[in-house]
Amino acid sequence: MKWDFAFTAEILPKMLWATGNTLLAAGMGYAIAAVIGLLFALAQRTPLRILTYITREIVEFIRSTPLVLQIFFVYYVGPEYGLYLSPWVAGMIAIGLHYAAYLSEVYRGGIESVPKGQWEACTAINLTTMQTYRRIVLPQALPPAIAGMGNYLVAIFKDTPILSVIGVAELMQAANAVGGQNYRYLEPYTMVGVIFLVISLTSARAIRWFEATVRRKLGMQ
Amino acid sequence: MTYASFLADYGSRFVDGALVTAVQFLCSLGLAVVVANLFGLMLLSSNPALRRAAVGYVEFFRGTSLLVQLFWLFYVLPLFGITLDNFLTGFLAVGLNLGAYGAELVRGAIQSVPRGQWEASYALSMSPAQRMRRIILPQAFVTMLPAWGNLVIELLKSTALVALIAVPDLMFEARQLNNTTYLSTWTFGTALAIYYVFSRFLITPCMRWTERIMARRIGRA
Numbered sequence: 001m002k003w004d005f006a007f008t009a010e011i012l013p014k015m016l017w018a019t020g021n022t023l024l025a026a027g028m029g030y031a032i033a034a035v036i037g038l039l040f041a042l043a044q045r046t047p048l049r050i051l052t053y054i055t056r057e058i059v060e061f062i063r064s065t066p067l068v069l070q071i072f073f074v075y076y077v078g079p080e081y082g083l084y085l086s087p088w089v090a091g092m093i094a095i096g097l098h099y100a101a102y103l104s105e106v107y108r109g110g111i112e113s114v115p116k117g118q119w120e121a122c123t124a125i126n127l128t129t130m131q132t133y134r135r136i137v138l139p140q141a142l143p144p145a146i147a148g149m150g151n152y153l154v155a156i157f158k159d160t161p162i163l164s165v166i167g168v169a170e171l172m173q174a175a176n177a178v179g180g181q182n183y184r185y186l187e188p189y190t191m192v193g194v195i196f197l198v199i200s201l202t203s204a205r206a207i208r209w210f211e212a213t214v215r216r217k218l219g220m221q
Numbered sequence: 222m223t224y225a226s227f228l229a230d231y232g233s234r235f236v237d238g239a240l241v242t243a244v245q246f247l248c249s250l251g252l253a254v255v256v257a258n259l260f261g262l263m264l265l266s267s268n269p270a271l272r273r274a275a276v277g278y279v280e281f282f283r284g285t286s287l288l289v290q291l292f293w294l295f296y297v298l299p300l301f302g303i304t305l306d307n308f309l310t311g312f313l314a315v316g317l318n319l320g321a322y323g324a325e326l327v328r329g330a331i332q333s334v335p336r337g338q339w340e341a342s343y344a345l346s347m348s349p350a351q352r353m354r355r356i357i358l359p360q361a362f363v364t365m366l367p368a369w370g371n372l373v374i375e376l377l378k379s380t381a382l383v384a385l386i387a388v389p390d391l392m393f394e395a396r397q398l399n400n401t402t403y404l405s406t407w408t409f410g411t412a413l414a415i416y417y418v419f420s421r422f423l424i425t426p427c428m429r430w431t432e433r434i435m436a437r438r439i440g441r442a
Contacts, residue, residue, distance in 0.1 A: 001300035064374060064420035065413045066381030069392055073413060076405035158286040165385065172288060185296035193285045193293060200284035 001186055008187050011178050015191050018174030023199075025091065025170050026157040032096030033156065034149075037103030042133075044108065055104075062101035068162050070094045075166045091163040099156050103149065110145030111137060143214050150207030154200055161192075171195065227407050231398055238394030239415050245308070245380045245390055246419075249315035253376060256320025261327025262353075275324065282321035288382055290314050295386045311383030311390075319376045326372065330365035331357060363435045370428035374420045381416070391415060 043055040062070070075090040085093070114137050122132040161172035175188035228235075263275035282290065291314040298305060305313070334357050342352040384393035395412035399405050 060421065061413075061417055064378075065416045066378040066392065068381050068384075069395065069409060069413055069416065072396065072399070073405070073409040076399060076409065080405055161286045161288040162382070164288075172286075172292075175292075179296070185292075186300050189289065189293045189297055192289050196286050196289060197281065197284040201280065 004184070004187060007182070007184060008191065011188060011191070014174055014178060015171065015188070015195065018169065018171045019195055019199075021168075022157070022160050022170040022172075025088075025095075025160045025163060025168060026153075028092050029095040029099065029160070030153055030156050032092060033099035033103050033152070036096060036100035038107055040100055040104030041107035041111065044104070045111070059101045059104055062098055067095070067098050067159055068165060070098055071162060071166055087163070087166045087168045091166060091168045095156065095159065095163065098159075099152055102152050102155075106145050106148035106152065107141065109148065110141035110143075113144050114140045139218075143211070143218055146207070146211045146214060150204075150211065153207065154203055157203070158196065158200065222404075224407060227402075227404060228411075231402070231408075234394045234398060235391065235411055235415060238389065238391035238412075239419075241389055241393075242377075242380055242391040242416075242419075245312050245315070245383055245388065246377050248312040249319065249380060250373065250376055252312060252316025253320040253323050253372075256317060257323025257327050260320065260324035261331065264324060264328040265331055279321045279324050282318050287314065287318045287379055288385070290318055291382055291386060307383075307386050307388045310386060311380070311388045315376060315379045315383065319372060319379060322372055322375075323369070326365045326368050327361070330361035330368075333364050334360045359435075359439055363432075363439055366428065366432045366435060370425065370432075373424055373428060377416070377420055377424060 040055055040059055044052050044059075046052065071091060071094040074094040075085060075087065078085045078090065118136055118140065119132065122136050127136070160168075160170050163170055164173035164176060167173065171192050175185075175192045178188045179185040260275045260278055263271045264279070266272050266275070291310070294305065294310050294314050295307070298310075338356055338360065339352070342356045347356070380390060381392040384390050384396065387393065391412050395408045398408040402408065
């Protein structure tokens with residue numbers, strides 16, 4: 001089978017449009033994951049042992065089970081309890097929670113890398129817990145966490161095609177649709193691959209640059 | 222219907238699915254280990270052509286999404302006259318993908334073997350093959366095992382995607398059962414629980430055990 005350039009040109013606008021949706025899904029999922037992940041990480045550091053224990057188990061569970069199954073679970077279980085979620089909402093919840101579990105580990109590593117003396121100093125100058133985190137600990141915990149956070153940004157982007165299983169109109173879904181209508185899968189699937197490769201490689205570069213910049217700004221190099 | 226009678230009726234389907242998942246898992250793990258070692262060593266090769274080929278492989282498989290690779294193998298290869306069976310396509314895609322991540326682990330672990338060990342093996346005038354097999358690889362192996370633990374769980378979870386090309390694994394069975402029974406919480410919940418048991422109570426203890434044995438064998442316990 002030969003590559004059909006006319007067909008490629010014909011479906012290109014559709015694919016690029018869907019790429020926008022993929023980026024949107026990845027961005028939204030990542031934003032949700034970044035916030036919930038921080039909550040997971042902080043919940044594991046409260047003096048309340050039971051909360052630590054429960055959060056730990058939730059994180060372990062999410063990390064040990066397949067994302068695709070979690071997406072199905074969120075999408076199909078809602079209606080059983082009268083909660084009808086659109087594919088987008090269900091997908092964002094599933095992918096957000098999934099990556100929150102991973103990001104919480106990254107945050108935890110970052111927070112633990114802040115020297116003990118910094119905490120003691122905060123206690124000594126009588127900062128509240130909130131102030132300690134916001135002004136002393138998190139600013140120091142984030143730079144070492146950036147590399148890990150960046151990896152997961154790329155990972156979340158590469159996992160968005162899984163959202164096509166519940167019909168989220170992202171790149172993979174568009175390729176499936178185009179392929180099905182025209183009985184040609186070579187061009188759409190290959191284009192998806194190329195688009196992913198280009199975006200992954202560029203974003204990996206960008207993250208390394210961003211990390212170096214932040215480190216320089218904070219005088220950590 | 223109670224959960225007990227649900228399990229009595231459909232339990233065997235879950236068992237069948239879990240067995241297929243287990244076989245998929247073992248096949249793709251075998252492939253991933255071979256691929257990881259091969260390309261990991263190539264990444265360190267002094268021959269620039271080999272090195273570039275390995276970098277290309279790793280970047281390609283890490284940069285495009287696993288689902289895209291899976292669909293590409295499944296739908297596009299037949300257009301070139303290569304028709305692979307679903308099961309084979311499934312573990313090929315998963316093994317090749319996770320192998321690319323493994324290659325980076327192998328490279329990193331080999332590079333982390335102290336310089337002196339290399340020098341000592343030069344001093345003993347070992348051949349490159351002997352040096353690798355007897356001095357470097359055993360030590361690298363112990364270093365990279367914890368990271369492999371994460372990767373192996375990642376691999377188990379990735380096998381859930383092969384359901385999308387109709388390999389009758391655990392995920393596939395759960396989806397089929399959901400379509401016939403509409404009992405989403407139970408079907409997907411049970412499947413999630415089985416994946417959790419696999420990774421938390423089979424894979425993790427196995428990896429820990431291997432880590433202990435290997436550490437003892439090279440005298441680091």
